Each structure stands twice: as C-alpha cells, then as structure tokens.
Amino acid sequence: MKHEETDAALMLRVQEGNAEAFEELMHRHVRQLHAYAYRLCQNSSDSEEVVQETFMRVWSRAKTWIPDRVKFSTWLFQIARNFCIDRFRKQSARFDSSADLDLIPDATSDSDKELIMALNQVVLRLPERQRTALVLCQVEGWSQAEVADVMKVSVEAVESLLARARRRLRTTLGSRST
Amino acid sequence: MNQKSFQSFIDQHGVDTSNWPDSPEGKKAQRLLAEAEWARQVLDQNRKMFRLLNVAMSVRYPADLEARILRGISESSERTWLHFLTQWLLKPALVALPLVMGFALGMTATDSSIFVENEITATQFDDHSDLLAISDE
Numbered sequence: 001m002k003h004e005e006t007d008a009a010l011m012l013r014v015q016e017g018n019a020e021a022f023e024e025l026m027h028r029h030v031r032q033l034h035a036y037a038y039r040l041c042q043n044s045s046d047s048e049e050v051v052q053e054t055f056m057r058v059w060s061r062a063k064t065w066i067p068d069r070v071k072f073s074t075w076l077f078q079i080a081r082n083f084c085i086d087r088f089r090k091q092s093a094r095f096d097s098s099a100d101l102d103l104i105p106d107a108t109s110d111s112d113k114e115l116i117m118a119l120n121q122v123v124l125r126l127p128e129r130q131r132t133a134l135v136l137c138q139v140e141g142w143s144q145a146e147v148a149d150v151m152k153v154s155v156e157a158v159e160s161l162l163a164r165a166r167r168r169l170r171t172t173l174g175s176r177s178t
Numbered sequence: 179m180n181q182k183s184f185q186s187f188i189d190q191h192g193v194d195t196s197n198w199p200d201s202p203e204g205k206k207a208q209r210l211l212a213e214a215e216w217a218r219q220v221l222d223q224n225r226k227m228f229r230l231l232n233v234a235m236s237v238r239y240p241a242d243l244e245a246r247i248l249r250g251i252s253e254s255s256e257r258t259w260l261h262f263l264t265q266w267l268l269k270p271a272l273v274a275l276p277l278v279m280g281f282a283l284g285m286t287a288t289d290s291s292i293f294v295e296n297e298i299t300a301t302q303f304d305d306h307s308d309l310l311a312i313s314d315e
Contacts (some may be wrong), residue, residue, distance in 0.1 A: 103236035
C-alpha cells in the first residue's frame with residue numbers, strides 16, 4: 001500500500017522548491033477549493049482565477065506558511081477567501097444567474113427544481129461572511145472550529161453567522177411556498 | 179420549547195442531531211424530537227432544504243484547471259528569471275556602460291591628448307614680435 005504523505009510533509013518539501021510535492025498538494029485540494037471559490041464568487045471565470053492565484057501564491061510564498069501555527073488547508077482557504085473578497089471590492093460581483101440545471105439529478109421533481117433555483121438565488125444575496133460560513137459548514141461539512149480558523153473569528157461568531165444564513169434561507173423559501 | 183424556539187435551535191446548530199450540544203437546551207430539543215411529531219416534521223423540512231441546497235451548490239469542475247495552474251506557475255517562474263536578469267544584471271550593466279566606455283576612451287586616447295597638449299604649449303610660445311614691429315611702423 002502506498003504511504004500517503006501528510007499535507008504538512010508535502011508543504012515542507014514545497015518550501016524547498018519541490019515541484020512534485022506541489023503538484024500532489026494541488027491535486028489533493030484543487031477540487032474542493034474550486035467548489036468553494038465558485039460558491040463564493042458564483043462566477044466561473046472569477047472562481048477559476050481565484051484558484052489559480054491561490055495556488056500561485058502557495059508556490060511563491062510557501063516559506064511564509066508556518067506548520068505549527070495553522071493547518072495547510074486552513075491557510076489555503078484563507079488565501080482563497082482573501083482573493084474572493086478582493087474581487088468583491090474591486091468590482092460589483094458578476095454572478096452566473098442560476099444553478100447549473102445539468103447538475104440537478106433527473107429524478108428531481110419540478111417543485112424541487114424550483115426550490116433549488118430559489119435557494120441558489122438566496123445564497124447569491126447572502127453577505128459574504130454568512131455565505132462563507134454556510135458554504136464551508138453546511139455544504140463542505142467543515143466543523144465550526146475549522147470555519148472559525150479560516151474566517152479568523154470565534155466559534156460563537158460562526159454559529160451566529162450560520163444561524164442568520166439558515167434563517168434567511170428558510171424564511172425566503174417559506175414566503176415562496178405561502 | 180415551542181415550535182419557534184425549536185426552529186431557532188435548528189438554525190443555530192444545524193440538522194445533524196449528532197452535532198447538537200450537550201447543553202440543557204440541546205437535551206430539551208432531543209427530548210422534543212423523541213416525543214413530538216411536529217418537531218420531527220420541522221427537522222425533516224429543514225433537512226430537505228439543506229439537501230436541496232447541496233444540489234443548488236453543485237459545481238462543474240473544469241478538467242484543465244490543474245494544467246492551467248501548473249502552466250501559470252512555470253510562466254511566472256520564467257518571468258521571475260527575466261525579472262532577475264533585467265533588475266540585477268541588465269540595469270546595472272546599462273548604468274555602468276557609459277562609465278566603462280568613458281574610462282576606456284580615456285585610456286586609449288592618452289597619446290593624442292599629449293599631442294594636443296604639445297600643440298597648445300607651442301602655440302602659447304610663438305613669437306609675435308614681428309607683428310608688434312609692424313604696428314610700430
């Protein structure tokens with residue numbers, strides 16, 4: 001069985017300029033990072049640029065990562081989040097207006113499809129902090145403590161952001177169904 | 179705990195009951211779930227909403243993204259080398275070039291400058307007394 005190196009071990013090799021270790025590390029995280037960036041930016045080209053810029057930053061500033069201070073994945077998502085926030089600030093965010101219909105399972109009922117589209121629209125309108133907390137916790141399944149590390153806030157703050165985001169989703173959908 | 183406070187509890191702690199806190203409030207919510215049909219319905223509605231949210235958040239992954247990242251990094255490495263060459267070698271070389279050329283010219287032109295100097299000295303000691311004599315007449 002092939003022994004799998006930890007992120008930290010790979011990152012130490014990246015710090016020495018090892019391109020193979022970087023490729024392995026990127027391969028390990030790129031899908032999740034892209035999904036996160038897309039859910040935050042809601043725009044294909046922006047999210048792809050964010051992912052590229054993030055990994056280029058990892059490569060060029062590898063030596064600034066300190067193993068005992070922060071987990072590699074937390075550091076990676078912190079960088080990506082900052083790039084996403086930069087984009088929000090520089091330009092009014094350009095949203096792809098709807099969920100990708102091709103990705104909705106065929107067996108989904110029409111009413112559920114409507115709800116899916118509506119949920120997508122509600123998430124688009126959430127403030128960035130609520131959206132980040134919701135995406136990482138609810139969709140990616142991260143713990144509140146991990147999300148708190150990425151967002152550099154307390155666990156209580158994440159809990160509060162999540163509660164507001166979930167309430168907003170629920171009330172918006174509730175008002176649609178009544 | 180009534181329906182409103184139970185819903186607020188779900189908003190705060192999510193639909194995964196294994197993540198609910200072991201606090202008095204968490205225990206009340208668990209008890210309600212075991213006893214009340216309406217509480218189970220509220221939880222089911224929330225679970226359905228988050229299941230649909232996961233579908234809404236589905237993302238199409240671009241197949242060539244990894245290749246593009248690696249290409250970008252290799253291009254940026256080339257740019258870094260180019261930057262190093264221009265910043266640390268070419269620019270200082272351009273600044274030093276006039277100095278070096280001046281120095282080289284100075285060294286090679288030594289003989290001719292002695293000639294010019296001799297000429298100046300010779301001109302300076304020319305005898306112009308004949309001109310004075312003419313003017314006296």
